[in-house]
Amino acid sequence: MSTDWTDHVIWWHTYPLGFVGAPIHVEQRDGAVAHRLGAMEPWLDHIVELGLNGLILGPVFASTSHGYDTLDHFAIDDRLGDESDLVHLVDTAREKGVRVLLDGVFNHVGRQHPWFLDVEANGPDSPHAGLFRIDWQGWTPGDPVKSDVFEGHDILVALDHESAQVEDLVVDVMTYWLDRGIDGWRLDAAYSVPPAFWARVLPRVRERHPDAWFTGEVIHGADVDFVARSTIDSLTQYELWQGIWHGIADGNLFELGHAIGRHNTLLAEYVPSTFVGNHDVTRIASAIGADRVGHAVAVLFTVAGVPSVYAGDEFGWEAVKEQRIGGDDAIRPAFPARPPLDAELDEPSAALLHTHRQLIGVRRRHPWLVRAHSDVVDVANGTLIVRTAVGADAVITALNISDAELRVPGTAANELVAGDAALDGDHIVVPAGGWAVVSTERSA
Incomplete structure (x- = not known):
């Protein structure tokens, strides 16, 4: 399923x-309402200035600690404020042309x-x-209640999705x-x-x-059948994310090429939710190096999908997710009171902001990319050429993570629209460690 506005939305994903x-851990809380x-x-103006028009809000409902241990779905967490604070944020965003997605x-x-x-x-x-x-078997008053929990986390008690009460609650x-x-x-x-359950609720x-638009978090590979049976509009595309960062980090762009091929197979059923960073994973600059972030983002914005930028990635912020209590804190930091001015950024951050x-x-000028198939034209460990097209309209993305110049012949490219390559006749010339996005039409 799809709604027209989601063919044009690009999200800024926040926690x-x-x-x-706000204080995250239980021992840091004082119970007072703080209108943060x-x-x-x-x-919001930074979102618009980037060219984005959507804001994904991570959990905002009353909870014990990190937001995913909900206490009341109808109340805003007192560490963030109250309902009026959220409504004001949503209304202000709407005035600026920015859509808002909540984390459910x-x-x-x-x-x-x-x-x-x-x-x-x-x-x-x-x-x-x-x-x-x-x-309830063998239970007597005073005994602990033996309830299912989420993936072994005792503090997260599973709901019964066969229950009409749960269905009504979620609706x-x-x-x-x-x-x-x-x-x-975001589900x-x-x-x-x-x-x-989703097929009954949605x-x-x-x-x-x-x-309304619904995108589901699926971390074990996107599933066309799941979309068909659930009626969810979109699913998170972790397989493409894995192919992007892993292929670049390991110098094996065959992996990325394979992931792009798999990505194409999903488009007949739905448009995936694509990303190179989110609140659950090591930041892309830490995963592949700041000098390779442009390569990753070039793929994100030139293959099909409903893309999102994890807030801070546009500045090249670094942080590593750790498998421990509090291991997400570094990738979910506090933000400054206002966006930095370009002149206040160091050179690497300014360069990545420009890249974004x-x-x-490019994505705005080629809106058809949202559903377009991508063909891997050529691939080697250190180079990848991808052509994404609908009819006569095409963009070509060239990645070069090798230490040698890459010359791409016979592309019919006639305009460099992003990156640091040059056009030499019908060749794209990409320097060692560089990347480029070119168009086959000057009107792009």
């Missing part, structure tokens, strides 16, 4: 609790959720007992916030929820909000 400098969410508003955690809730506490206190007699997957949450001006939902851990939501502006501009 609000980190962005505004407004600190994101000065960055509908697979599980926090163990301290009031409804689960009531179940622990009252057992099967609790009016909320039907919300959770619980093994009510989605429509509540869509009524307040948001444009759609966290969508892969852990049966597709049939049509009910679309009855009231037919233009260039490539987002």
Whole structure:
């Protein structure tokens, strides 16, 4: 499924609790309402100036710690503010032409959720007992409740997606916030929820909000069948992300070429959500080196998909995800009170910001790229040539991570639109370690 506006949206992906400098861990909280969410508003002009027109907000609902352990889907986390703060942010974004997507955690809730506490206190007699997957066999009052949890995380209690109560809850949450001006939902851990559940919920939501868009987090490979059975509009394209960073980092662009081929197979069913960074992974500059970020972003913006930029990647921010408690903190930092002026940036950051502006501009001038197939024209360990086209319209992306000049013949390219290559007759000449995006039409 698709709505017209999503053919033109490019997202700026944020993690609000980190962005505004809110305390993440339980022991750091004081329980007071802090109206921090407004600190994101000065960055809306930065989004527009980059050429983007969408804002993905990570979890904003009341929770215990990192936002994915929800306590109340109808309340804004007191570390961010209250409902009026979110509505003001959404309204201000809309005035600037920026769509807003919320992060919906509908697979599980926090163990301290009031409804689960009531179940622990009252057992099967609790009016909320039907919300959770619980093994009541042998249970007696006072015993711990044996509930399923999310991927071994004891603090994340799984919801029962066969329950009509859960279905009604999710429909009510989605429509509540869509009524307040948001444009759609990122469905966290969508892969852990049966597709049939989404297929029951989403049509009910679309009855009231037919233009809403839903993208599901799927981390084990995009699945055409999952989309068909769930009616979700899009899925996160982790396979392409893996091919981009891993192929570049390991000097094996065959891996990236293979991932692009696989990417094409998804387009008959849906348009994937594409990215080179998000709030769950090591930043791209740390994964492949700041001098290779342009190569990654060139692929992101010249192959099909609904792309997103993880906030800060456009400046080349670095951080490594670690597998420990608090291991996400570094990749989810606090942001300055305002965007830096170009003159305030060091040379590498300024160069990457320019690169993002260039490539987002390419995407804006070639909107057909959202659904276009990409052909791998030539590939070697250190070089990759990709042609993405619809009819006579084409862009050619040339990556060179080798230490030798790359000459690409016979491309019919006649305009360099991004990168550091040169055109020599019908050749693209890409310097060692360089990249380029060229067009076959001067009107691009």
